[in-house]
Amino acid sequence: MLWAEFPPGLGATIDFPYSCEERMSDVSQDNSRRRFLTAVTSGVGLAGCAAAVVPFVSSMTPSARARAAGAPVEVDISKLEPGQMMTVEWRGKPVWIINRTDEMLADLESMGEKLADPDSAEPQQPEYAQNKYRSIKPQYLVVVGICTHLGCAPTKKFEMGAASGVTDDWKGGFFCPCHGSMFDLAGRVFRNVPAPTNLVVPPYSYPDESTVLVGVGPEGVA
Numbered sequence: 001m002l003w004a005e006f007p008p009g010l011g012a013t014i015d016f017p018y019s020c021e022e023r024m025s026d027v028s029q030d031n032s033r034r035r036f037l038t039a040v041t042s043g044v045g046l047a048g049c050a051a052a053v054v055p056f057v058s059s060m061t062p063s064a065r066a067r068a069a070g071a072p073v074e075v076d077i078s079k080l081e082p083g084q085m086m087t088v089e090w091r092g093k094p095v096w097i098i099n100r101t102d103e104m105l106a107d108l109e110s111m112g113e114k115l116a117d118p119d120s121a122e123p124q125q126p127e128y129a130q131n132k133y134r135s136i137k138p139q140y141l142v143v144v145g146i147c148t149h150l151g152c153a154p155t156k157k158f159e160m161g162a163a164s165g166v167t168d169d170w171k172g173g174f175f176c177p178c179h180g181s182m183f184d185l186a187g188r189v190f191r192n193v194p195a196p197t198n199l200v201v202p203p204y205s206y207p208d209e210s211t212v213l214v215g216v217g218p219e220g221v222a
């Protein structure tokens with residue numbers, strides 16, 4: 001599935017019988033009545049299109065509009081158990097927050113030779129996440145859930161070994177079904193897969209122990 005830049009629902013659910021452009025094209029083909037019809041039906045057509053869109057946009061809540069515009073997103077992680085993952089939306093993109101277990105963190109240490117950029121040399125994360133866990137707190141990974149190849153949504157694969165359906169020695173991570181890219185539990189991309197870089201770590205911070213603020217770093221900068 002390609003992840004659209006639009007907020008979920010916007011655009012995809014507006015289903016006209018035919019487009020505004022088609023309405024205008026039909027009108028222009030009838031030369032004998034062109035002026036009259038252009039004056040009348042283009043006004044009606046455009047008004048109809050606008051009428052269909054405006055109620056939809058205005059039906060968004062203020063918080064939904066703010067999210068769509070890129071406001072920081074505050075996330076309560078107090079109920080996120082070890083081994084669990086949650087997804088929030090920030091700037092129209094899915095952001096994953098994963099509570100990694102001690103075993104998951106230990107496995108990250110042994111991934112080195114399988115990875116294309118094990119030390120996160122590429123600027124796919126803020127400086128404060130350029131470490132072996134790619135995170136501020138080792139326990140929590142915060143990462144944009146969009147494949148760095150062509151923008152598909154990778155699938156969570158936390159099962160170990162053959163049970164994952166990925167590889168027999170799989171240690172947990174994410175698999176992109178579009179072209180087979182693999183990422184570990186720090187969002188680091190494997191070697192020899194189509195995706196060129198690690199998953200993106202967005203700016204984020206912890207206003208308190210149980211809250212993640214996506215969109216604003218520890219220094220207060222987006």
Ligand code: FES
Nearest residue numbers: 147149150176179
């Ligand atoms: S989009 Fe993920 S592998 Fe191509």
